[in-house]
Amino acid sequence: MEVREDAASHAAPGGAAGGPADGRSAPLLRVEGLHVHRGEAHILHGLDFEVAPNQVTALLGRNGVGKTTTLLSLLGLLPSSGRIEFDGTEIGELPTHQRVQRGLAYVPEDREVFTQLTVEENLRLAMQWPEAAERLPTVHELFPELEKRAAQKAGSLSGGQQQMLALGRALLHPAKLLLIDEPTKGLAPIIITEVVAALSRATADATVLLVEQNLRVAEELATDAVVLDEGQVAWQGPMDRLLTDESLKQSLLGVGRSRTDDGGANVDRDPEDGS
Amino acid sequence: MSLQVFVLLSVTGLGLAGVYFLIASGLSLIFGLMDVLNLAHGLFFTVGSYATWWVMTRFGFIELLALRFAVAVMVAGVAGLAVGWVTERFFVRRFYGDHVTQILITLGLSIAGVALIGGWFSYDPQTFPLPEIFRRVVVIAGARIPVSRLLILMISVVLLVALLTFLRRTRHGLIIRAGVENRSMVQAMGIDVAKSFTLVFAVGGLLAAIGGVLGAVFFAGVTPEFGLNILIFAFIVVVIGGLGSVEGTALAAVLVGLTQQFVNFFAGAGIGDLTVVFLLAATLLLRPQGLLGEVAR
Numbered sequence: 298m299e300v301r302e303d304a305a306s307h308a309a310p311g312g313a314a315g316g317p318a319d320g321r322s323a324p325l326l327r328v329e330g331l332h333v334h335r336g337e338a339h340i341l342h343g344l345d346f347e348v349a350p351n352q353v354t355a356l357l358g359r360n361g362v363g364k365t366t367t368l369l370s371l372l373g374l375l376p377s378s379g380r381i382e383f384d385g386t387e388i389g390e391l392p393t394h395q396r397v398q399r400g401l402a403y404v405p406e407d408r409e410v411f412t413q414l415t416v417e418e419n420l421r422l423a424m425q426w427p428e429a430a431e432r433l434p435t436v437h438e439l440f441p442e443l444e445k446r447a448a449q450k451a452g453s454l455s456g457g458q459q460q461m462l463a464l465g466r467a468l469l470h471p472a473k474l475l476l477i478d479e480p481t482k483g484l485a486p487i488i489i490t491e492v493v494a495a496l497s498r499a500t501a502d503a504t505v506l507l508v509e510q511n512l513r514v515a516e517e518l519a520t521d522a523v524v525l526d527e528g529q530v531a532w533q534g535p536m537d538r539l540l541t542d543e544s545l546k547q548s549l550l551g552v553g554r555s556r557t558d559d560g561g562a563n564v565d566r567d568p569e570d571g572s
Numbered sequence: 573m574s575l576q577v578f579v580l581l582s583v584t585g586l587g588l589a590g591v592y593f594l595i596a597s598g599l600s601l602i603f604g605l606m607d608v609l610n611l612a613h614g615l616f617f618t619v620g621s622y623a624t625w626w627v628m629t630r631f632g633f634i635e636l637l638a639l640r641f642a643v644a645v646m647v648a649g650v651a652g653l654a655v656g657w658v659t660e661r662f663f664v665r666r667f668y669g670d671h672v673t674q675i676l677i678t679l680g681l682s683i684a685g686v687a688l689i690g691g692w693f694s695y696d697p698q699t700f701p702l703p704e705i706f707r708r709v710v711v712i713a714g715a716r717i718p719v720s721r722l723l724i725l726m727i728s729v730v731l732l733v734a735l736l737t738f739l740r741r742t743r744h745g746l747i748i749r750a751g752v753e754n755r756s757m758v759q760a761m762g763i764d765v766a767k768s769f770t771l772v773f774a775v776g777g778l779l780a781a782i783g784g785v786l787g788a789v790f791f792a793g794v795t796p797e798f799g800l801n802i803l804i805f806a807f808i809v810v811v812i813g814g815l816g817s818v819e820g821t822a823l824a825a826v827l828v829g830l831t832q833q834f835v836n837f838f839a840g841a842g843i844g845d846l847t848v849v850f851l852l853a854a855t856l857l858l859r860p861q862g863l864l865g866e867v868a869r
Contacts (some may be wrong), residue, residue: 397762
């Protein structure tokens, strides 16, 4: 597949216009030739993309193109081949916990809070970083429900509250790069607004790689976009360029055919796929 | 059924439940956290029981039997801890995720352990002197209850509380509880969960070995196959209780211990063991995740 991109601001990793020479900071994350197999299926076919520091980069694409797989392989939760350079160091051979200790933080697609632990215990588990104690008041300020429900088992929280807990847990980590997978998935529109507002505040100065099906949310949070199609990078560039080009949006994301309840356009879903 | 018989069977059943709980709790945590079916867990139990027999028969220089028994408990605990640590560190660690190899290796260790202990000491049942207090009886509601049964019950409850306190009040315990539920997410939080694997094996070894001490007192002797025989019931307790749930294991141990005692008494020896197998089948049919277990992710 041919990779299209906005040459004015981005270039493929290793390309002549990539890196600091194009006026942007050196990328915090550089992925080259990332391949992932799950059983017999070849999910990622040599991904190349970069994440610039202090930017929110949206990882977009139809369902089943490999967005979640990309995040899992960056974390080492799925075996992969290729090069993953994070903060100037190759991390592709490191076990998951060491990648996280080097500055990755993860908010999974299905929240994956520890349902048998209380809210306070879920947060306490993440209090292993020296900076976590300083960050806890900010997390409580962002998500007051977490303080009110500290003694409640996480499994008894609503979907929105679990999402807040998953985000709060990740925000205790003084991470260099937040990997956030579909933070609004399955949430009621009113909760989406609350979560997006909190995310917007929490990620103001952070570097984020965000997987999001709801284009309106991605638009609100992200400055850059990487679009996947059939396990490859189909396009990368500034978010506003993608959003203003209707033909690009239609061809890459298939938007316009469905609308969410809150009016946010959803990236077209392929019923045969599953991430 | 007279009140005396009811009380006697209840206390005996609860004592047996204590022995089951101590071997099953480690087994449950090991499986819950690491997905390892540790068939060598019976060996930890046997090591504990033989450590007791060895100290009680060879440490004659400690004349006070109660003190000698206290030393035996400590020696058994340390031996169980060490055997658990060695099993994880040198045999199981390199085969995480490879279930067939794990089963073969732990089964091999279990069989080799029986042969080693039998060859070294003897395959015949061995008995040992007990402290005088163990041989006393107390009368409760007209039933003459051996003090040893009450002590077994008491020690089991103390260890249950200690284990729950460790799991609920310490950071290691928190990591183990989280890891039992979702190991990948614990790793994705930057925690080296593999460090907890060795700890859980060692703690499991310690508990099983203390179970071996109490089992030796309960059954008034030891044999090399002791742990192997009781492991079957421990597995039943683990499945009924729910994998990875300490509270579920305790509840299931009580259920199995009492069922065995009451049914064996009223329906005939051996029928109780069969009933326990039916309990297992009913659990698998009606509530496959066990009494207090969670549906696996």
